[in-house]
Amino acid sequence: MLEIKNLHVKLEDEDKAILKGLDLKVEAGKVHAIMGPNGSGKSTLSYVLSGRDGYEVTDGSATLDGEDLLELEAEERAALGIFLAFQYPVEIPGVGNMTFLRTAVNAQRKARGEEELSATDFLKEVRAKAKSLKIDADMLKRPVNVGFSGGEKKRNEILQMAMLEPKMCILDETDSGLDVDAMKLVSEGVNALRDEGRGFLVITHYQRLLDHIKPDVVHILANGRIVKTGGPELALEVENNGYADILAEVE
Amino acid sequence: MALPEVKQTATEARLAALSLPTGGCLEAGRRAALARVQEMGLPGARDEYWKYTRPETLVQAAAPEASVFDDGEVAMFNEFDRLQVVFVDGVFDAEASDDLSLEGVTIERLSDLSAKDLHWAKDLYGVLEARGQNPVERPLAALNTAFATDGVVVHVTGKPSKPINLVYKHAETASDAILHHVIKVDSGAEATILENGPAASRFNKAMEIDVADGGSLHLIRAQGRDHERRAATHLFARLGKESVFKAFTLTVNGVLTRNEAVVEFLGDDAVAHIAGACVGDGDFHHDDTVFITHDAVNCESRQVFKKVLRNGATGVFQGKILVKEGAQKTDGYQISQSLLLDDDSQFLAKPELEIYADDVACSHGSTSGAIDEEGLFYLRSRGVPLAEATDLMTLAFLAEAIEEIEDTDLGTALIERLTGWLARRR
């Protein structure tokens, strides 16, 4: 599904290389986790995949089901099925959460040549999904993420994911800022979306999230590259020993 | 003191092209206004108050041509039950207008007053305008008082069941309209006035508003979308004790618009909100000039102006709050913001506070910024195309000003219109 080959990325405005030959392949139906030290390039990878400005790809490729992602605008990637749950969700004053969700859902449907969702169908769906994430009506009415607590923002990301039903879900530290109960809710939300046709890339620092969202594969990203790949036990190793051993072993 | 020669010549040329309506109870007021114009001279490029907006085309003898724009849309405010008073290029259109009788209000035409002798309007006509000439001169308003060909004279005595909608249509490419309205709201009375349309190629409009103790007046206007039209408008409001006056203006398109609002608090505990939202593209130039005088205790004034500018459009805001000695407990708030969608557009702001009382809370702020790139990316990452995402952020920015309209149905209607206009322009 998602295939990244030898990806090299630098900042557009600075001579700073962040991703330095990253290879990664996420198959449909699988959950891949990425762990790695702060500043290793995890969020950069998620931004480059979703089409944020400010980065320059100097080498390598990234495709989704064979389509070259790097050539596309962010909105086109979204319509193809890329979704990023942001590490730091953005506040948009003045735009109601509901309007935002509806505009997004319909824009994607339109891009795919599907009919727009009727107001009633949309409302029904959003209410049901919000309820399972314990997002109340008030949060749906408020401007996007404005005044939301850290945990509420993360739940709002998962609500968007649930509404958009993307093919390839990238979750950047969705567990940070969540209390124990919210972590369960969010994990349930993610697990509910797990199916044959959908791939997940879950970026996290903690084993705890992976207790709820069981990964098939775990990667260690350090200094702009995947330096080690293994099963769920790799996450446990990181949890217990940190990165020092792994990094030493790689060098 | 003699006027500078350039100004003298320009003023004479303009006056020569006009004729003063005679007869009736307003003639004395008109003649006094003409004397004011002759003394002040019409605005010139060197006037401090016209530093950011070029007055020449508003002053020149003949109106510059402006093509008539017809988008085939249903009329603004069409979904509301309202009493329509229609002017085409400044000429009253009886056929298109509704019957002017409505409970709780008396509506007459200004031009009918020339036949009447005794009328309350003569005590207001040009009076508030004349008061508004101090400390800053507004010669185009005096010109309006002298030469206005028509307008409405509205006496609100109760609570009319529906708004009065002044509809200004534009039909001729070189039309020059001068309209003057007088609105008197009695103690405890309450009304809403809606205005919409481009009015003419060039439009000079003045509205004098007197709100008595405990009265309230809401004014919502949508200036027409003709691209080449020009307008100079003045609002003069005098507010009594515990009265409320709220005005909102939406401006989209127009090559030159100057909207002045002059508000004076004379009674304690009154409230005045003046707000505006505008969207400008290309050769659009829009100027909001506001002057609020607090001369009473515990009054609240609020100015909220938002402008979205692109492709070289210019926005101007000159807003002043004057708190006179003794006007304690004044709450004065003023914000003017612009969203610049490109580097060619500009926003010029001159916010001013002048305070002679010690127990007041006044604040003002002015900002000018580009669209939030983070927000834009967030929207796009959810599949919303760039143009649509930009519109969404634009509307969000303007919504804060539109929310100043107390009647949420009217506010929603304006937002819906605006959404449609933005979408069409993509």
Ligand SMILES: Nc1ncnc2c1ncn2[C@@H]1O[C@H](COP(=O)(O)OP(=O)(O)OP(=O)(O)O)[C@@H](O)[C@H]1O
């Ligand atoms: N726009 C930018 N300007 C300057 N430096 C940047 C920019 N974006 C990323 N970097 C740098 O690139 C490196 C990788 O950042 P990135 O956010 O991808 O790390 P991360 O792996 O997500 O870290 P964390 O675990 O702390 O979230 C860091 O050193 C960061 O400071």
Ligand SMILES: [Mg+2]
């Ligand atoms: Mg990160």
